[in-house]
Amino acid sequence: MKSVLGDKRAIAILLGPALLVYTLVTMLPVLWSFGLTFFKGNPLQGFEFNGIANYQKLLGDSYVHDAFWFTIKYAIFTSIGQVVLGYGLALLYMFVLKKSSTLVRTLVFFPVVLPTVAISLLYQKLFQSAPNDGLINELLVNVGLSNVDWLGAGNSAFIVIVIMDIWRSMGFYGVLLFSGLLDIPEDIIESARIDGARAWSLFRHIILPMSLPILFASIIFSVNGTVKVFDSVFALTAGGPGNQTTPLTLYMYRTAFQFSDYGYGSTIALLLTIICLLITLVLFRSSRRDNTL
Amino acid sequence: MTTTPNAPDLRMAPRYASTNPVVKLLKRVPSTITILVLVLLTAYPLFWMVINSLKGKSDFLDNPSYALPEVWVWENYTKAWEVGNLATTITNSVIVTIPSLILIVILGTAAGFALEVMVFKRRGGVLLYVLAGIMIPGQMIILPLFTTFYNIGLVGSLTPLIIIYTAGGLPLTIFMMATYFRAIPREVFEASTLDGANILRSFASVGFPMVRNAIFTVAIVQFFLIWNDLLIALIFAGQRKLNTIQVGLLNFSGEYGAIDYGPLFAAIVITVGGILVLYLFLNQRIMKGLSAGAVKG
Numbered sequence: 001m002k003s004v005l006g007d008k009r010a011i012a013i014l015l016g017p018a019l020l021v022y023t024l025v026t027m028l029p030v031l032w033s034f035g036l037t038f039f040k041g042n043p044l045q046g047f048e049f050n051g052i053a054n055y056q057k058l059l060g061d062s063y064v065h066d067a068f069w070f071t072i073k074y075a076i077f078t079s080i081g082q083v084v085l086g087y088g089l090a091l092l093y094m095f096v097l098k099k100s101s102t103l104v105r106t107l108v109f110f111p112v113v114l115p116t117v118a119i120s121l122l123y124q125k126l127f128q129s130a131p132n133d134g135l136i137n138e139l140l141v142n143v144g145l146s147n148v149d150w151l152g153a154g155n156s157a158f159i160v161i162v163i164m165d166i167w168r169s170m171g172f173y174g175v176l177l178f179s180g181l182l183d184i185p186e187d188i189i190e191s192a193r194i195d196g197a198r199a200w201s202l203f204r205h206i207i208l209p210m211s212l213p214i215l216f217a218s219i220i221f222s223v224n225g226t227v228k229v230f231d232s233v234f235a236l237t238a239g240g241p242g243n244q245t246t247p248l249t250l251y252m253y254r255t256a257f258q259f260s261d262y263g264y265g266s267t268i269a270l271l272l273t274i275i276c277l278l279i280t281l282v283l284f285r286s287s288r289r290d291n292t293l
Numbered sequence: 294m295t296t297t298p299n300a301p302d303l304r305m306a307p308r309y310a311s312t313n314p315v316v317k318l319l320k321r322v323p324s325t326i327t328i329l330v331l332v333l334l335t336a337y338p339l340f341w342m343v344i345n346s347l348k349g350k351s352d353f354l355d356n357p358s359y360a361l362p363e364v365w366v367w368e369n370y371t372k373a374w375e376v377g378n379l380a381t382t383i384t385n386s387v388i389v390t391i392p393s394l395i396l397i398v399i400l401g402t403a404a405g406f407a408l409e410v411m412v413f414k415r416r417g418g419v420l421l422y423v424l425a426g427i428m429i430p431g432q433m434i435i436l437p438l439f440t441t442f443y444n445i446g447l448v449g450s451l452t453p454l455i456i457i458y459t460a461g462g463l464p465l466t467i468f469m470m471a472t473y474f475r476a477i478p479r480e481v482f483e484a485s486t487l488d489g490a491n492i493l494r495s496f497a498s499v500g501f502p503m504v505r506n507a508i509f510t511v512a513i514v515q516f517f518l519i520w521n522d523l524l525i526a527l528i529f530a531g532q533r534k535l536n537t538i539q540v541g542l543l544n545f546s547g548e549y550g551a552i553d554y555g556p557l558f559a560a561i562v563i564t565v566g567g568i569l570v571l572y573l574f575l576n577q578r579i580m581k582g583l584s585a586g587a588v589k590g
Contacts, residue, residue, distance in 0.1 A: 004482075004486045004491075005410060005411050008413070010493050010496075013403075013493060014403040014404060014406055014493070014496065015407035019404065021460050022460055024460075025457060026429065026461070028437070029434035029436075029437035030433050033436055043440040097324070097328070104331060104332070105580070107336065108335050109576070109579075111335065113568055113572055113579060113583075114521075115521045115538070115542070115568070116523060116539075117539045117542050117564075118561045121543075121561055122561055125558070126338060131354070132354055134358060138357050138358060175580050176584040176587055221587045224428065228431075230523065230524050231524065231539075252432045253432070257528065262440075265436060269433045276429070
């Protein structure tokens with residue numbers, strides 16, 4: 001019987017096309033990009049070998065340092081916000097709203113599917129300060145505070161981006177973590193309660209430890225997404241003011257498509273890829289260790 | 294995926310729950326407030342967007358943004374549709390999305406089937422090779438792709454987008470499909486090949502139909518990833534006639550948004566509205582599908 005499922009020709013026909021497309025359009029370009037890091041130039045003007053100059057430039061480039069720290073800062077704040085608020089939502093769905101949670105869940109999830117560009121433009125208007133105030137400044141003024149030029153300064157623009165990306169995706173993490181909570185066997189919770197566990201200790205000793213695997217999965221997924229942030233920053237602030245909200249992804253885009261330096265652009269992309277790889281490995285290992293506890 | 298839409302009733306309320314109706318009512322206050330805040334946080338910005346899409350120029354300057362329109366300017370929508378080039382951009386997005394989805398589903402399902410049901414050496418290695426693709430940022434592949442498509446003269450058409458989206462969607466799809474096929478006993482496929490039909494036939498006539506629901510889920514996940522993409526579209530659909538809906542909206546905002554807000558809001562509403570209609574019909578499937586994609590990714 002093994003021979004039917006081991007039919008080499010069939011395997012080639014089924015697997016071949018997908019592997020071919022994937023290899024040609026994803027894996028080969030990765031290697032090619034790596035090769036480009038040793039060159040200077042672009043396809044229109046041609047390329048010129050320049051050894052490890054791009055790497056030296058990368059280490060000394062203050063824009064790369066800024067973009068790197070912006071990326072890390074953004075990833076930390078946004079991922080914590082997404083997972084913590086998502087977990088809060090999941091607990092709310094599970095233990096407070098119970099069966100009536102479907103409606104709230106469905107509503108809070110809606111922004112997840114909306115186009116980032118549309119949401120970014122909406123947030124530009126919500127946080128607008130000139131020529132006239134947007135909704136947020138109107139609220140601030142109405143409660144007696146002064147209005148803020150949100151997108152006019154790096155720090156406040158950072159806050160707007162983080163708020164927007166948390167607002168956009170907390171419903172997603174809510175549903176994801178909720179599905180994890182549903183997997184906790186009911187009789188474990190029930191027997192802990194019979195033993196006299198109150199809400200807090202039930203959460204601390206049963207619910208939290210048992211939802212750790214799905215929490216780690218969420219963190220990995222979230223960080224993997226936030227480190228690659230591009231759309232929301234590009235559409236909301238375009239990296240500004242100055243370069244104060246420019247993540248590595250956007251700096252790479254600028255380098256390649258505005259300054260036409262494919263070699264240096266690839267070097268920045270490589271840095272980004274290594275960061276993604278390292279974060280995934282580190283988080284994955286730490287989650288492994290915790291699961292075996 | 295073991296998600297079930299309805300939560301088991303766990304009765305987490307303290308066991309010494311009072312029977313006094315006033316106390317009972319008071320206990321519900323915090324959760325009611327939480328729900329109201331959540332609903333307000335999600336729905337109000339969207340409502341605000343709709344009322345602002347119906348305002349005239351002077352209305353924006355003279356009145357607070359949360360006020361209802363003085364005069365309801367429905368022309369904002371016709372303006373948005375024409376000046377915003379929406380007919381073209383929506384058509385382009387559809388032209389790109391549908392072939393990509395079809396290719397992703399066919400190639401991904403076949404590969405998932407091969408990786409999970411078929412027996413061969415280095416299966417694990419191939420799966421790992423495919424999974425690596427999920428981590429790779431778009432920035433790491435676009436420059437060689439742009440160079441190649443430029444050299445073979447495909448820049449200036451929508452074909453590069455279809456090719457890149459197809460390849461980009463494959464890793465997650467293959468992985469998800471492999472997990473779905475794992476739930477079907479191999480004997481099903483062995484039995485269907487007993488009467489001489491080869492395994493390719495039994496994939497097409499037995500395997501494919503059995504994972505119809507999973508295919509639908511995968512297609513939903515990929516639909517949103519492709520429809521909402523900005524990076525690849527910026528690079529390959531920058532020309533006005535090629536603009537996808539996201540690039541078109543961004544350009545419209547850049548050229549026109551600072552002059553007259555109404556039509557910009559209207560364009561945003563149209564973009565969001567299309568997705569809303571889809572979401573109204575498919576919300577449970579969408580929520581399940583997207584979270585399944587995350588766990589398996």
